[in-house]
Amino acid sequence: MRPEAIEAMQPFLADVYANPSGSHRFARDVRRAIDEARDAVGAVIGCKPGEVIFNGGGTEGDNTAIFGAVRRIQAMGGAATAVCSAAEHHAVLHCVEHLAPRGAGIVVGTDGGGCIDTDELADVVRRLMAEGSVPVVSVMAVNNEVGSITPLDEVARVVRAAAPNAILHTDAVQAACWLDLAPLTASVDVLSLSSHKFGGPKGCGVMFQRAGVEIEPLIFGGGQERDRRSGTHNVAGIVATAAALVATAAERATESARIAELRSELVSGLLAIGGVSATVPADRSVPGIAHLCIEGIENEALLFLLDEAGLCASAASACASGAMEPSHVLAAMGVPRELARGALRLSLGHTTTRSDVTSAVGIIGTAVARLRSHTRA
């Protein structure tokens, strides 16, 4: 977590402990902290404070946006269909797949760069309109695995042209550190963020819901967050989230430039190993994610060797058992299975230094050489 976030949450862990939903003095003091957090977040993401909802994270935001929009339309007597690309984070993809057997979910293809196929999306949206079903379209701003940036304004244009009444959501969890969120917020109806991706605490998030857009809440109860997300406020988490987002936004431009340079060194160092390819070109990727495919190795074995050498990396998401799953993102992008087997994902952030990059290149080179020399017969 960012020091600003840790510092901001401290008072709320021990001394300032009132439930903000009360009416007494102590509650009002805490309430104020949340109101200020809300204002700060609204200012960064470019929306009204009333359009900011604090929740339990990006996954919750994604679920709320998709299920909530579909259910609201259905409750009003209409038909709705959720649409997303095959490369979406599971927090979006599994929601759409859950709706698919009931005829209320469609998964669309991805281009070779990891972004949604806008032609296919346009066709699907037009067809849904013709069938009288409102499209609830979810398109991630940045792919969490390979780092590709979606041209969201283009997607919004395509969707709105085909279906003016469509609900458009974006999972912007991976965008917060690297992109100005205001233009994203302006293009969509709903947006999800996860606090831990910008130096805040895990288990906290923010959802933007444009005024006038109707979504059924996922969680019912005491009516917090204007009935949109009930449950006692995670005060410390909310305050830390706002502090982290403000600090991140303040240094976003300089950090992006610094990290982009480090990423470039990292990627060239790794390409020099030979038999290594960058999955997404640098100009289409956020600086914080470097995804590569390494020929002739199994990434499960590579990660073990890297871990032993003090380098923590990943390849794809893990399943409930803790085992790595084959990447659905690479599959959606059409990356051949053999190549996907050698996928490596490295992330860079506010603590990354040049010396980290140099060490990483060395460690990875050694591990790759070792595994390649030990190929199975």
Place this chain on the structure above:
Amino acid sequence: MSGGVDSSVAAALMQREGHHVVGVTMRLWGGESDTGCCSVSDVDDARRVAQQLDIDHLVFNFSDDFQEKVVDPYVHAHATGVTPNPCIECNRSLKFSRLTERADALGFDAVVTGHHARLVRNTNGEMRVHRGGDAAKDQSYVVHMLTGRELERTLFPVGHMTKAEVRALAAELGLRTAAKPDSQDVCFIPTTGGRETFLGKRIPFHSGRVVDTEGHDVGRVDAVELVTIGQRRGIGLYKTEAKRFVVDVDTTSRTVVVGTEGDLQRTGLALHSMVWAGGSPESGRYRVQCSAHGASLPCAVEVIDGDRVQVTLDQPHRRVAPGQSAVLYDESDSYVVAGGLVSAASAWPASVGATA
């Protein structure tokens, strides 16, 4: 580390001896069922035991290999009237092949499991798989396929112990798996629905005629693919009679032959896909064991070629279903000499729809 008490204690013993131990659980099947060994809840148990022992715990995803080497062949076998033992194929292709290769690639010196079997060096300096210290739990049968280099890089630390001793040690060490029941089921077959539901989704079932040893129609089965040699129940007889057993199954002609217990008795057993511990096949007198917990039987074995042998039992025994593993032990019934699969080739009279 399968999440069971044996592998938990095996890890503890290696650690106690001062080795650098890393616990690994293989993710093999993530589909429906997820019981049996290496399930998601077993992974949790394995991980927590590893934490108790303060060793690293990793999960390797070998589900592709498992599908290809264990599940697909299991399904295909049923379609052709063969009764496979998938746990043996898992040992052959995953535990002692894929996993040992991964261990080699990562620079490890040995793969350790909790199997109840002992590895003993003979007078020629070669490692052999010996029966475990607990006769009732002996697993030499299921690890019989280990040879040569694999044996040099495998360790069975609990192999000389009885099950009771293993559990006692686990309890003494405070391991959470000390009282955990042993898993018996095939890990990819759900308990609800069982084999029938699993296979029903993957292969077509064909109804077949049930005939007696003289070729007379005596019944009908809905799925000849689900019928196993030796089976007594569910064999579709029109009339209930005195004990009848399935003595032969032919999926090609879709015929099931039933007979008396006497009709099931055989002295001949043809084996293929032989693996010899000593490397080269050798005819002679041995003892043969045809199931995981069955007794071994005295027999004479004649080598036909590098892949096949003909076993002649001293005493007749119930016919063993093709596809099952048969393991040859030395005459003193101490160590594995060879192992193979029971052939479909049978000595059944051709007039009643013999197998190929």
